[in-house]
Amino acid sequence: MTNLLEAKGINFAYPSVRVLTDVDITVQANESHVIIGPNGAGKTTLFKVLSGEMFPQSGTVHYSGENVTGLDAWQRVHRGIGRTFQVARLFADQTVLNNAILALECRERIAGTPQGRWWRLRPAPELVDEAMARLESYGLAARAQDRAAVLSHGDKKRLELLLTLSLHPKLIMLDEPTAGMAPDDRRAVVEMINRLRAEEGLTLLLTEHDMEVVFDLATRLTVLNHGQIIASGDPAEVRRDPMVHEIYFGKRGGHA
Ligand SMILES: Nc1ncnc2c1ncn2[C@@H]1O[C@H](COP(=O)(O)OP(=O)(O)OP(=O)(O)O)[C@@H](O)[C@H]1O
Ligand SMILES: [Mg+2]
Missing domain, CATH: 3.40.50.300 (P-loop containing nucleotide triphosphate hydrolases)
Incomplete structure (x- = not known):
């Protein structure tokens, strides 16, 4: 081992x-x-x-x-090394979808392949699609446009795990x-x-x-x-x- x-x-x-x-x-x-x-x-x-x-x-x-x-x-x-916290750490004032997109942008930057469009401008459409697909698979798609701060405790933990896993x-x-x-x-x-x-x-x-x-x-x-x-x-x-x-x-x- x-x-x-x-x-x-x-x-x-x-x-x-x-x-x-x-x-x-x-x-x-x-x-x-x-x-x-x-x-x-x-x-x-x-x-x-x-x-x-x-x-x-x-x-x-x-x-x-x-x-x-x-x-x-x-x-x-x-x-x-990825990590989640005892109290979920999210971008509380951003929408759930923006949280998911941000994590994917970070992944691209870490991999050295940034799409050249930081989230404040306009995220690359393929990242938006991938973020939506990830939200679907975590049962969070219906909450995509809600602010992360208003999610239930369980949904916050799920979103935090999604963000952590997005970084591979x-x-x-x-x-x-x-x-x-x-x-x-x-x-x-x-x-x-x-x-x-x-x-x-x-x-x-x-x-x-x-x-x-x-x-x-x-x-x-x-x-x-x-x-x-x-x-x-x-x-x-x-x-x-x-x-x-x-x-x-x-x-x-x-x-x-
Ligand atoms: N920032 C800090 N400053 C001073 N002492 C701290 C700090 N954070 C934790 N401690 C103390 O360190 C000890 C270990 O805390 P820790 O949070 O690591 O325990 P834990 O095993 O995770 O507990 P729990 O099961 O409640 O989450 C405790 O006595 C705690 O009071
Ligand atoms: Mg602890």
């Missing part, structure tokens, strides 16, 4: 609080690696460090064999992709994520609190507790680990 992402010895502290302690984590090509852990364990912080939004005080991050520890988030995006990442990091969703939306997201892995060969790193979703998605499970990894491996085995059971699935865990 090839390690697509490999982080070693990651230590991270905010000025007033130590968050990650000696974290080692690998993500293998085409796996669906889910990180679980109680609130405040450091999952989102770890995502920020891996995606280049923040830099660790010590430790290294390699992606596809390249040391990317010092690279900014946009440079990692160019290399194929190899690895996508999804921070709580089903948080706050109704059961039907949740199932749809699980189905879509499993399809991305099986049919498009994507690699996924996720955090998730819903245990049903976790075990529907995970091919590997890592447990983070107080900023330290306490177990990692086959999901069923991790679930049986007595320490994990005590800390996360036991009476004190709160999520299972």
